[in-house]
Amino acid sequence: MREKLVHPIEAAGVTVPNNLWFAPLAGYSYHALRVTAKKHGAGLTYTEMISVEGVVRGDKRTMRMAAPEDGNTAVQLFGGAEPEKFHNAAKIMMREFGYKIVDINFGCPVRKVIRIGAGSCLLKEPSAMGEIVRAVKETGAVVSAKIRAGYSCVNIEKTIPIIDDAGADIIIVHPRLATQMFGGAADWELISRAREMTGRILIGNGDIDSPETALARLRESRVDGIMVGRAAIAKPYLFRLIADLDATGSYVSPSLPEVRDGLIEFARLFIATSNARSMSPLRSAVLSTVKSMGNSREVRGKVSSITTLDELIDALDGWHEREGYPHETVTQ
Numbered sequence: 001m002r003e004k005l006v007h008p009i010e011a012a013g014v015t016v017p018n019n020l021w022f023a024p025l026a027g028y029s030y031h032a033l034r035v036t037a038k039k040h041g042a043g044l045t046y047t048e049m050i051s052v053e054g055v056v057r058g059d060k061r062t063m064r065m066a067a068p069e070d071g072n073t074a075v076q077l078f079g080g081a082e083p084e085k086f087h088n089a090a091k092i093m094m095r096e097f098g099y100k101i102v103d104i105n106f107g108c109p110v111r112k113v114i115r116i117g118a119g120s121c122l123l124k125e126p127s128a129m130g131e132i133v134r135a136v137k138e139t140g141a142v143v144s145a146k147i148r149a150g151y152s153c154v155n156i157e158k159t160i161p162i163i164d165d166a167g168a169d170i171i172i173v174h175p176r177l178a179t180q181m182f183g184g185a186a187d188w189e190l191i192s193r194a195r196e197m198t199g200r201i202l203i204g205n206g207d208i209d210s211p212e213t214a215l216a217r218l219r220e221s222r223v224d225g226i227m228v229g230r231a232a233i234a235k236p237y238l239f240r241l242i243a244d245l246d247a248t249g250s251y252v253s254p255s256l257p258e259v260r261d262g263l264i265e266f267a268r269l270f271i272a273t274s275n276a277r278s279m280s281p282l283r284s285a286v287l288s289t290v291k292s293m294g295n296s297r298e299v300r301g302k303v304s305s306i307t308t309l310d311e312l313i314d315a316l317d318g319w320h321e322r323e324g325y326p327h328e329t330v331t332q
Helices: 031-039 052-057 060-066 083-097 119-124 126-137 156-166 188-197 211-221 230-234 238-248 256-273 280-293 297-303 309-316
Strands: 009-011 014-016 020-022 044-051 073-078 101-106 142-150 170-177 201-205 225-228 250-252 329-331
Touching: 020 031, 020 238, 031 044, 031 256, 031 280, 044 052, 044 060, 044 101, 052 060, 052 073, 052 083, 060 083, 073 083, 083 101, 083 126, 101 119, 101 126, 101 170, 119 126, 119 142, 126 142, 126 156, 142 156, 156 170, 156 188, 170 188, 188 201, 188 211, 211 225, 211 238, 230 238, 230 280, 238 250, 256 280, 256 309, 280 297, 297 309
Parallel strands: 020 044, 020 225, 044 073, 073 101, 101 142, 142 170, 170 201, 201 225
Antiparallel strands: 009 014, 250 329
């Protein structure tokens, strides 16, 4: 009998439907894309980065961004080495929105985040990471800690034991250095090493772009689950394909008409749930999907300038599959 690699996860009394999670990405992890990922089988989504400073000050925009779509959403907090602010922000998130899982971002490599001593900048201060995890754990939240392999050199042998000892329930590892951003290949050997360092729930993230790769990573690195980020922006249905391959040994990629209808549904949801005055914020996500399907040069040109739903529908009208597009059954 085939070993089933896709399964629910229980973290400190909170059950997540499965171990295929949508990784948060700045500028993309808004409500509509999170809902779309879950529709296609993602077990857990994370909000965009929510500033602890904004939360404790009661900033309205910050609070709007922090609103979850349902109970299988984790709030992702970021800030400098200020454990008390993380503690207070976590309590506010739990009280106002009912969050059970609170994530601490120790991995963002973006310059404006590093400039304030937040995100991956904290990888330089493992002891501060431990203090922050401990402070959030004291709220009673299930604590998720997201890290990279290190800032400019690998230091998981320092960071992982510290956040484990501090009480992190979930440790998520992206095996690139902060200085690499998204360059080079994710080194999954580091995640296998991380498995030897902790008995906590371990989630691996990085360069998972197909059902086959997803199951191989689950099997070989012995992680408890995986996070899919950039590939799921282009193909939110990837979660379903992974689950199908695990359950049946095969999967069927969607046809272009199915993808096209999904994009329009996604756009309608974006309009209904965002405060954006135009559809320009979702252009990049739509373009990623269009590029992934092929036969799309003309459509890409039209999509790159859309501002309304009607313009998107017009841009997608007449988009046809190239001959032989592989949406047939794939069997492992």
